[in-house]
Amino acid sequence: MTYCVGTLTAEGLVMLADTRTNAGIDHISTFRKLKIWTKDGERTVALMSAGNLAVTQAVVGLLNERMDDPEWDQTQTILGAPSMFMVARVVGEAIRDVRRVDGPSLDQGAGGFHASFLLGGQIAGRNLRLYQIYAEGNFIEATQDTPFFQIGETKYGKPILDRVMNFDVPVREAVKVCLISMDSTLRSNMSVGLPLDLMVYRRNCAGEFVERRITEDNADYARIRDGWGDALRKAYRNIADVDLPV
Template identity: 80%
Template sequence: MTYCVGTLTSEGLVMLADTRTNAGIDHISTFRKLQTWGDPDDRTVALMSAGNLAVTQAIVGLLNERMEDPEWDQTQTILGAPSMFAVARLIGEAIRDVRKVDGPSLDQGAGGFQASFLLGGQIAGRTLRLYQIYAEGNFIEATEDTPFFQIGETKYGKPVLDRVMHFDMPLKEAAKVCLISMDSTLRSNMSVGLPLDLLVCKRDAPGIYTARRIHETDADYAEIRNRWSDALRQAYQDIGEVDLKAG
């Protein structure tokens, strides 16, 4: 299992993913679930994945292979597509292509064909965008009214997003809320784990982004984790007692 969250704000884009797969008592693996492609002054494209690791790796591998193929129409690749909408369509097509090959055999098992993605970024002259792409290859786009998406193990980190996240939130605040959402998930589900991959893009700065890997010893993350826990304990104590008398 995994957890990825992405949010679109008036200032930019935040994308955050964990790296744990195959969690178990004696088998914990780490794989990067946040992929980035960029071209200075032209575009930043970021893709986060959840689901069957073999499936999501096959889809990302196919996307990379097409960019490297000199005979493939490069306008039909992540680095050549004219818009983020076109990139979302290309990823949807890659999902369907992999499903044609692997889907029938996977559908015979209990898990089936599982793959979902969050796609974010901006191309020069175009608008910053965030999409959620489903296993069927179709997708939806984030808006001012619905500025965040989640994939993977979503339920533990959703309450703080529902209560706090909004489109006009400053970018640094959005990153903080995403990290709180991730920490809530880490606390409650051992199949999601550190290190984390964080990417932040400012609006109208295509090709420029900040990427950061966050480990257990990261000072900023430790402060967020500890202060959020303290704040929850204090809030619980500040709430009045429940009247247990029979009514």
């Protein structure tokens, strides 16, 4: 399993994914779940994935092959589609194509065809967008009212997002909130693990972004992880005890 979170803010976009993949307690591996495509000054597109690794890798592989195929209509590719909405359609169609090939055999197993994606980015002259794309290839878009999406093991990292994340949160704070959300998930679910992949994009800077691989010894992550743990312990101690006759 995995955990990915993406947030859309007035300043930009934050996308964060873990890298753990496990097929049982004795088979744990590290695979990158965040893929970034870019054209300098023209577009930045990021895709995060959760679910069956073979399925998600097949989707990304198909997207890359179509960009490299001179006979494929390049307006139907990640780097050629004229809008982020059309990029989302391109990803959705790739998912459906993989499903047509692999779905029947996977549906006979216990896991089935299981995959989900977060797609974010901006094309120069157009709006910054964030989408959640389902295994069926359809998708929904983040808005100012609902500025974040999660896929994978979502439940442990959701409370902090529900309490503090909104469209007006500065992008630096959004990074901090996403890392707290990830740390809460890491603490409670062993199917999610380090290292983490982080991408930060500032609105209207198409082709430019910051990317980081975060490991256990990363000083910023350690400070946020330890600070959040200390803050939680102090908060619960400062709340009055329940009045019980014991």
